[in-house]
Amino acid sequence: MILTRENVLTVLKNIKDPVSSQDIQTAGLVRALTVASGEVRFVLEIDPTKTELYDSVRLDAEAKIKGLDGCTSVSIVLTAHENRKPPELKTKRRIDPAGAEKIPGVKHVIAIASGKGGVGKSTVSSNLACALVALGKKVGLLDADVYGPSQPRMLGVSDRPSSPDGKIILPLRNHGVTMMSMGLMMNEGQAIVWRGPMLMGALQQMIKQVQWGALDLLIVDLPPGTGDVQLSLAQKTELDGAIVVSTPQDVALLDARKGIDMFKQLKIPLLGMIENMSTHICSNCGHEEHLFGRGGVAKEAEKLAIPLLAEIPLDLDIRVASDGGVPIVVSQPESPQSLVFMNVAQQLIDRDLA
DSSP states (O other): OOOOHHHHHHHHTTOOOOOTTTTTTTTOOEEEEEETTTTTEEEEEEEGHHHHHHHHHHHHHHHHHHHHHHHHOEEEEEEEEOOOOOOOOOOOOOOOOGGGGGGEEEEEEEEEOOSSSSSHHHHHHHHHHHHHHHHTOEEEEEEOSSOOHOOOOOOOOOSSBBBBBSSBBOOOOETTEEEEEGGGGGTTOOOOOHHHHHHHHHIIIIIIIIIOSEEEEEEEEHHHHHHHHHHHHHBBBOOOOEEEEEOHHHHHHHHHHHHHHHHHTTTEEEEEEESSSSEETTTTTTHHHOOOOOSSSHHHHHHHOOOOEEOOOOOOHHHHHHHTOOHHHHHHHHHHHHHHHHHHHHHHHHHHHO
């Protein structure tokens, strides 16, 4: 007679577990059972404090299996399986927003963030800066997206910053906005291939060594995600709050939630959310379409009990204006698209954040 796995399991189901009063198979103690050419091997995973108690169980199982027709040998190993907690990641936080410092001469600092790239965060930053200038505020814009700086193009700035003493950096200015970006230090199209420490050093230079002057508000255009730049900024600079930009689609909102959670962990106030590419209106027929879904950001803001600051349309004029270096708030100040940004700027002023 050929010994089968089923024959062995029948025997095991008749051997009691002294702890649970179930059989050892049902109790989940039998692991890695193999039956081949009459040889039986398996492991009994047991409580390490009850090894002596299970010695008799092992001997009983061995004897009964050897009595089966076709069995030539039995090997049973007792293993002491401890109830281990999952390993803890060694992530000692060195982020201490309480030790952050104000930037001399700057009244308020606000970060514009996004969970993922391509949602229009930089477009929002440049237009919001210009809208605040139009409302009479002194505004600076720090392009902290070191790996993908886009503000020089969006604000129409191409000159290199100067330094009169080799220490202080003089920022550039256009459309009334005082601006600094790593893109001004590099040749167009040149990749920045840096590790974290170099990245942090550059960010600190752009914050501490730039002569920002007297500003009502400094807008920081953050890179997408939740990485080194965001953490370093929160650690070193006193932030008045953050605005999270997202498109309505579920994929973008998934990443936006991570960004929101990051600011919560860093104890930075969330000033609100902006839904970009909210809707598209056909320039020929006037038909409105919600290409990326409808109301996703509004629902998220409501759930978090924070304001939905704006719903910005997906509009060709906004894109063309940004690519041309003259944000739509400057090029078409009376347009419906511009008024959306102006409304956000006024909300910040009303909340004494600019």
